[in-house]
Amino acid sequence: MIRVLKPGLLTTVQDLGRRGFTHLGLSPGGAADCVSFRMANLLVGNDSNAPALEITLLGPTLEFGVAATLAISGYGSGSGYGTSASSSLPMNEAFEVAAGTTVAVGALSAGARAYLAIRGGLLIPEVMHSCSTFLPATIGGLEGRALRAGDEIAVGERTQGSPRRISPLAVASLRPQPGPVRVTPSLQADWFGRATIERFHRQAFTVTEQSNRSGLRLAGEAILRSNQGELLTEGIALGAVQVPNDGQPIILFVDQQTTGGYPKIANVIAADLPRIGQLRPRDEVRFQSVTIPEAVELLRQQERALREAFAL
């Protein structure tokens, strides 16, 4: 049994999400940074969809009633992590804890989220084919909510081989290059004038505090559209950048609404979605336009890097 002593800022159970329910208004959800999530599971020798903890900014303090093998993946350098004995916890490598150990993850030193996977995965009932916590409708995970002090979670049996090691070079290859977030044009890009589109790709936006797994609200010089029509509600793709009438863009994210009526100027490419999951409030964001074949090639490269790192 794993006992939660301190829950951290927002710690939830996640997996790779529940696909196929968008027609009921349920977004796929799942890990906000699916690459780091898969890494954590692969490091401890789990199947890559085994339920693990998604940590937001400030991690939990956990007491392990049983010996366990853990891995923490994310962007942090590791210097911000410590156990109760204040030795630092390793990042991006599996490590063992004895029964009775208390692990205090502490504040993340970089990025917004890290993943703590336990060999065997967390034993969590599936709701609509997934263990991921969907906070907006209190579905999945631990009673559809974030962890609380006093919660107890059992360990499952979702192993797939032995724990794996990956080289620091491979870890570095999986970390995205800094630079603008890549986007493709979306369905209402032509509702915005050419100069506005150019400015959208040139100016810096700031991630506001009103950002969460459903959407990241950005602030910057207003992006105003030239077409003043009302949009008929339509389906929204993951990572859509919608622009409400106030001109402040919103990146729709993993727990997003499945349909909506604000025009969408662009869409974050699939390969850059994990980066969105690592943005903190007050971080600066810029956008760069790429073509769809370029976007797919970037996703292919990311997938190849992950497979090569773990020799899958």
Place this chain on the structure above:
Amino acid sequence: MRIAPASDSSLFISFGDSISLEAHRRVISLFHAVKRLRDPRIHSLHPAYSSLLIDFDPLQITHAEVEKLVEPLIAERLTAETRIAESSPSNLPPNPKAGGQIEIPVCYDGEFAPDLAAVAQRCSLAEEQVIALHSGADYFVYFLGFAPGFAYLGGLASPLHVPRLSTPRKQVTAGSVGIAGAQTGLYPNHSPGGWQLIGRTPLSMFDASSRPPSRLQPGDRVRFRRIDRSEFDRLARLQASR
């Protein structure tokens, strides 16, 4: 008809840019046809008033291939449609099997209706007229979207067509009744939202453990019944005790 990529992982198919039973029938028909393919490369479908968004795995299938996959399904539907048109002159709802008549009690009192005054002013109506128009119409469930169990209802009286809020609210209370454009709907859970709020229902609209989890289904007909505050409280207590 418009077919265009919405992202590197999705294809958008639209049958028009206004709300019509005709366009929606084509959406629902295509939705079922694509679902029947059970193609593992296709991840999820978002039907809406007049469009269908198809999410897929771009490492396994391209936009052009998805388009090729759905093209015959659209064509198939057109042929079937012609047949229906020949055999039945009536204006059938998209899902005659569902089509239940659901009554939703709504309290339009001030504390539940933060935008009622602004809506009335914008429409040059008294607040009472807004309430009478909203609770006096027959509505039709087009699809679920935005949030689990959020049903988009068509049939809003045209004097009540108002734009969305320029800045969406970060938090809308569960049960809130909103209007936007030609639509009305209910927020099943606490969530962000950009519709103008004119009332609230004490009923729960979505429960993941129920079968079906959503109170409203596509094809249902809906009426709103105006209730006062004491009836709201009574129904809310009843709901909570379930």
